Amino acid sequence: MPNVNSAASAAGPAGFNALGAAEAEAELLACCASRAFARAVAARRPYPDLAGLTAAAGAAVRDLAWPDVQEALAAHPRIGEPPREGGRAAPPSPARIGEPPRDGGRAARETSWSRQEQSGVDTAGRTVLDGLAEGNRAYEERFGHVYLVCATGMTAEEMLSRLRERLRNDDATERDVVRAELARITCLRVAKLLGDAP
Known part of the structure; x- marks a missing residue:
């Protein structure tokens, strides 16, 4: 399976549109780990440009049934905790020595994106990190899933607040907020997938 990150980045939406359905779905899972999302967005190809693709991605997230949102949430690490190998996100499929991972690097890409998105916690003090850990526990106990926020550009203090x-x-109300946050994250990651974002 080709690594779409290099193919799509080089060719933008045209490269993404040219992928087979299974390949497109696999790559979209790095943007939002809901299989229903990936199927819906891949099935609506071709997209004329990045704006069309991100609009479709955002709409697809907002249209997900709650169990599909929960599937996507399960792939996100807790705020303030580094993504763990074999943790919440699915680990990459095993490959033979010298071959690229069978998931095309999707899991590694998703882990890297999560670290970038949560970089605001890198300089946080112990008090804020402890507050995030305590808040994560309270949130998960209250709502039954990981606290999700589009952390790009946010400080740890803002995430905690x-x-x-x-x-x-x-x-x-919280389900509506979660859908909106998931849509924002997904749209940012779609742009990264196509190489149009840092």
Whole structure:
């Protein structure tokens, strides 16, 4: 299976449109780990440009059934914790020595993106990190899933403040917030997939 990250990056939407359905779905899973999302977005190809693809990706996330959102959430590490090999995100498929991973590097790419997105915690002090750990536990106990926020460009203090605010949401409100955050993350990752974002 070719590594679409280099193919799609070089050719943009045209490279993505040219992939087979299974390859396109596999690459979209690095952007949002819901199989229903990947099927829906891949099936709507071709996309004329990145804007069309990101609009479709955002709409597909907002249209997901809640179990599909939960599937996507399971791939995200807790805020303030590094992505773990074999942790929440699916590990890469084994490959023979000298061959690229069978997932085309999707798991490694997703881990790298998570680290970039959460880079605001890299300089956080112990008090803030402890607050995030405590907040993550309270959030998961309250809502039954990982706290998800589009952390790109946020400080650890901002992530913690937002977490504490969201703990006051009722279930329906929080599900709406989660969908919006997941859509934002997904759109940013689609741009990264096509090489149009740092």
